[in-house]
């Protein structure tokens with residue numbers, strides 16, 4: 448066991464997680480509960496995590512809810528069941544806490560589509576512009592931004608900026624275009640996108656709708672404009688979930704990552720949720736980054752307190768300012 452741990456720690460950076468055997472007879476749910484109590488740890492999980500992880504989490508939410516929880520928790524350890532930029536945001540907000548991510552390689556195609564060096568050059572072309580960045584970006588991009596937003600508060604954040612102030616919106620061009628239409632603000636957009644939300648097939652969704660004429664189409668704003676154009680409701684993951692709770696339809700075609708269906712089904716046992724199909728035969732509506740986290744990796748990271756998120760203090764301070772601004776505006780708007 449000792450040799451295995453030493454070996455796993457040595458390989459941690461290369462592999463991204465503690466690659467160790469977990470006894471299949473172990474009740475991982477009970478073990479994780481024990482570790483939470485022993486270590487005063489809290490598990491924050493995004494809706495795109497696998498169902499077992501959602502079921503052991505203390506809080507499940509969208510990016511805004513998760514950052515609000517990370518800012519206010521009194522736990523000593525935050526175990527972040529999500530992707531790297533989310534765990535990094537938790538560390539930025541709560542530097543005195545140990546922040547663990549079950550697999551350090553759980554990245555994000557959208558965050559990767561905006562390298563800070565290139566973005567700094569892009570920003571330099573628009574010296575009068577204020578930078579609003581979607582939270583799905585690296586700490587480097589956050590440090591170059593004036594205000595952060597998520598899909599649930601983006602409209603309010605834009606509305607809080609004076610009308611004559613020009614804006615750069617980064618990194619998601621789909622969310623950006625949607626917000627340009629919603630707010631009437633002519634923003635300069637960075638050309639990034641999420642690999643999961645861009646893969647949905649308009650043709651297959653339309654065919655599904657023909658077979659399920661009473662189903663409502665609900666979509667995340669990271670989807671492309673033609674998909675959003677046929678949606679009955681557009682919102683963040685929490686927004687979509689809440690809509691299914693208050694709406695009276697019985698069937699929904701859900702155009703976002705499949706993980707959200709677990710909570711939708713739990714909250715609405717009598718309703719039917721159909722995952723929107725991608726434009727090919729693979730399960731590409733599962734986020735490959737989110738799904739790198741498993742219950743085994745979650746257990747191992749809590750047991751050995753690794754992998755841990757660490758970051759440069761100057762970068763952390765610079766990245767915190769626009770997140771604080773977002774949290775302030777959100778609180779004022781009652782979000």
Ligand code: 13P
Nearest residue numbers: 509510511597598683684
């Ligand atoms: P929200 O949960 O904030 O809607 O974000 C969706 C997403 O793509 C997270 O990676």
Ligand code: SF4
Nearest residue numbers: 555556557641643734
């Ligand atoms: Fe990133 Fe898209 Fe995965 Fe969300 S679903 S983590 S935006 S790649």
